[in-house]
Amino acid sequence: MKRKMRRLVGLVALATLALATPGVEAQLLSDLAEAAENLLVRPLEAAWDATFGKAPDAAGTVYLELLPNATETGALCLDGSPAGYWFRKGWGDGKDKWLVFLEGGGWCFNEQDCYERSKTILGSSKQWAQTRSDRSSQIFSADPKENPDFYNWNLVDVAYCDGASFSGNVAEPITVNGEEIYFRGKNILEATVWHLKYGKGMTFATDVVLAGCSAGGLATLLHADWFETRLGPSVKNYKAISFSGFFPDTPNFQGEPWYPSVMKYVYEMQQVDIHSPGCLADNMNEQYKCFFAQNQYRHIKTPVFLANSVYDMYTISVIYNVSQQTIPENENNLVVPYLNDKSRSLWDLISWTGTWWAGKNGGFLHTCFTHCAGCLTDSGWSGVKVDGMSLRDYLGLWLRNQVARTREPCVYTLGEPFQCNPTCPPL
Structure with missing residues (x-):
């Protein structure tokens, strides 16, 4: 872990020095982002999931x-x-x-x-x-x-x-x-x-x-x-x-x-x-x-x-x-x-x-x-x-990327109960 952290610190220093060098900073910053994710973010995410990433309470x-x-x-x-x-x-x-x-x-x-x-x-x-x-x-x-x-x-x-x-x-x-x-x-x-x-x-x-x-x-x-x-x-x-x-x-x-x-x-x-x-x-x-x-x-x-x-x-x-x-x-x-x-x-x-x-x-x-x-x-x-x-x-x-599209809806009737779909709640 200490070795990885030293690598991260080194990348930060290199990225800082390279910011003014065209064509160099992009790769260094990419490496920095990857290292930060692996060393810092993912462990924090795992810790969060272990504590909070569980089914919610009954409510x-x-x-x-x-x-x-x-x-x-x-x-x-x-x-x-x-x-x-x-x-x-x-x-x-x-x-x-x-x-x-x-x-x-x-x-x-x-x-x-x-x-x-x-x-x-x-x-x-x-x-x-x-x-x-x-x-x-x-x-x-x-x-x-x-x-x-x-x-x-x-x-x-x-x-x-x-x-x-x-x-x-x-x-x-x-x-x-x-x-x-x-x-x-x-x-x-x-x-x-x-x-x-x-x-x-x-x-x-x-x-x-x-x-x-x-x-x-x-x-x-x-x-x-x-x-x-x-x-x-x-x-x-x-x-x-x-x-x-x-x-x-x-x-x-x-x-x-x-x-x-x-x-x-x-x-x-x-x-x-x-x-x-x-x-x-x-x-x-x-x-x-x-x-x-x-x-x-x-x-x-x-x-x-x-x-x-x-x-x-x-x-x-x-x-x-x-x-x-x-x-x-x-x-x-x-x-x-x-x-x-x-x-x-x-x-x-x-x-x-x-x-x-x-x-x-x-x-x-x-x-x-x-x-x-x-x-x-x-x-x-x-x-x-x-x-x-x-x-x-x-x-x-x-x-699930299947066809899911209703057809043209019906229209209200002119007399009671007016609603044309019997599964609808009462008007």
Whole structure:
């Protein structure tokens, strides 16, 4: 061991002397990195696995990690508090496999809205729980019967506190009501990846899945290709899963373009940073359109699985503005035909792309009036069936590089019970 340490020290000295010599420093630094890994990192990793790389307690507890260098890296929530994530170490054959999950929670649509959001857990880390149970989501479960594909992977549940799908990139804080508000979502994502690699061992990952739900599902589509560029050479399998992240760019039931206009404002307000050369080039004069799933999805190069309802609850109630409070009684008969038309339009937006049909990709499109239920609830994860298989079943096939793609969804009936899939929860 002493001999190896002397070799490491010698390499450090040689590398320092060679930095000014073209063509020499690269090999020395490579040797230095290899020696450091063998002498320092691998033993530390082995010690960590021996102590913590075991099956979790009965509650499947995940633990909060605030980013220690948040101020220096700009990885700050809306209120300036440090961003972070909940973590559980993988074990067994999952010790080098990583599920990085981006939480959702909508967006803040203007400066005042972001200020108000900064007083909540969606804009500040000050009141985040120190621990969570894996029961908060089925995809987090440590039970192999419930979650056969991810149960023993390293779990990273990235907290959402920037209000723009981990995409804001404004250098200086703005002032609202006399207080500073930070738009640093992209910094949060960058600093999180760095901390996972050099603080938690993701440098040695062999398999990585980036996933997210709702605003986090959109973030997954926006950043899937960029995220891969931040991973190490040990990663052999990298994929992305978007749950309920496909929000269409469309007018609402009343014919007003509310959602497109507010998302354009968010894009400009937070100076959204999206690494997608193809999409940005296709929308050269309207690059904010790359903040919409339908435009970003067609340009994703990462193998991607899309899990979405064509009657998504958030989309219907917020984007379409369809609810008991917003629809006059004399127009009730128009609602089901309107929703059916929208469901077909959503299917077209998805299926008319090469992304949907690419052999490496998969998807589970259903008709349940839910939002994020696929990864969060028993019914959405394993109860709802399309052609006799659940979302969990389709995901399992896709992770094994098999064909896993549902057909065109059915449409609502014009009479009771309206729902066309009997396995969906009641409306």
